[in-house]
Amino acid sequence: MRKSFAAVSITAALALASLPAQASWQDTLEEAKGQTVYFNAWGGADNINDYIQWAADRIKDEYDVTLKQVKLTDTSDAVNRVLAEKAAGKNNNGSIDLIWLNGENFRAMKDNQLLSKPFSQSLPNYIKYIDESARQSLTLDFGTPVEGMESPWGMAQVIFMHDTETLQNPPKSMQALLTYAQANPGRITYPEPPQFLSSTFLKQALYELTAHRKALSQPVDSVDFDTITTPLWGYLDQLHQVAWRNGQNFPSSSEEMMRLLDDQEIDVALSFDISAASVQIDKGNLPDTVRSYVFDQGTIGNTHFLAIPYNSGANAGAQVVANFMLSPEAQVRKQEPTVWGDLSVLSYDKLSENEQAQFDDLPRGIATLSIEELGKTLPEPHSSWVDALETEWRQRYAQ
Incomplete structure (x- = not known):
């Protein structure tokens, strides 16, 4: 009897300990009802916009929260808007309630105290499904500690x-890409900075070409930028001479690169979306002979997040949205290759057998690489490298 009583006491204690958290989230749900969440998110891909609208419909039905996407061409525009509101003293009911961001934009918001108090580690789905030890980029966003101020999304x-x-x-290294371009003038290009994929192309090239890889994890002002980047500029000088349109013009985005690939103007396109080719093939925008690949030494990967500005007028609603985006339902749909194909942030081991089966049963897509085929993921350099590389690029190559 004593043993049974002890077991019951422990169970009761655990149940009581969980009540404040449950009550707190229930309060958040009640507060969120009827709120409108203005979600600032890059709007350059129709399939992603369609996914956000699907999520908005589900969130409205389930939680009585209205999600409205504000489509951005550059996330820094949203960051600057919050900064301007702070300078003007608009500390409540700001124009933005939720932002899709990472990297230098997160660092800028954190450094300028533009973010809501930490929230992500209190979200029920974060607690249930996220394993912070599984991937460094869940807790370090381009070298900046997340500290609960943004919630992983994909x-x-x-x-x-x-x-x-x-x-x-196809060429499977930066050096091989240059060799191919020299043998096939006009057939290779990359997006123009400051488009985020262009910055990634520069970082990918720098990672492969520099002899100082470890320095890339440090703030750029703490290392010898000129010495580290000299091989990159020498490489681009050679590439631009034989690039599409002689390196005088550059595509504006991955979407434009895929159009050029479809029109047979270029031979290699790139994307940060592993299912981009499958999506465009399904839509009839690329021939079904297009395939995806990665470089032999790996390619850069990262985690992207949702963050809440400090002056959001719908903080509770924004938390409800972030929590829904971490649900297996939302993550499974997001990973469908013809919906988005974005890799899930959820820990597979934390899913139930039924939830695991939903991920296991996902079609891969005709041109989508498996996790094994994606090979090695290279870490993002410290976020301060983005602006430094883009500034130097403009000084050297902008028309």
Whole structure:
């Protein structure tokens, strides 16, 4: 009897200990009802916009929260808007309630105290499904500690695309890409900075070309930028001479690169979306002979997040949205290759057998690489490298 009583006491104590957290989230749900959440998110891909609208419909039905996407061409525009509101003393009911961001934009908001108090580690789905030890980028966003100020939403990795009808053996390193461009003038290009994929292309090249890889994890002002980047500029000087349009013009985005690939103007396109080729093939925008691939030494990958500005007028609603985006339902749909194909941030081991089966049963897509095929994921340099590389690029190459 004593043993049974002890077991009951422990169970009761555990139940009582969980009540404040449950009550707190219930309060958040009640407060969120009827709120409108203005979600600032990059709006450059129709399939991603469609996914956000699907989530908005589900969130409205389930939680009586209205999610409205404000489509951005550059996330820094939203960061600057919050900064301007703070300078003007608009500390309540700001124009932005939730932002899709990472990297230098997160660092800028954190450094300028533009973020809500830590919230992500209190979200029920974060507690249930996220394993912070599984991936460093869940807790370090381009070298900046997350500290609960943003909630992980998805993972991405750079992939390249080629049409197997015209290019059977694509170049699988930066040096091989240059060699191919020199042998095939006008057939290789990359997006123009400051487009985020262009910055990633520069970082990918720098990672492969520099002899000082460890320095990339440090703030850029703490290392010898000129020495570290000299091989990059020498490489680009050579590439631009034989690039598409002689390196005088550059595509504006991954979407434009895929259009150029479809029109057979270029031979290699790139994306930060591992299912981009499958999505565009499904839509009829690319031939079904296009396939994805990665470089032999790996490609850069990262985690992207949702953050709440400090002056959000719908903080509770924004938390409800972030929590829904971490649900298996939302993450499974997001990983469907013809919906988005974005890699899930959820820990597979924390899922139930039924939830695991839903991920296991996902179709891969005709041109989508498996986790094994994606190979090695290279870490993002410290976020301060983005602005430094873009500034130097403009000084050297901007028309």
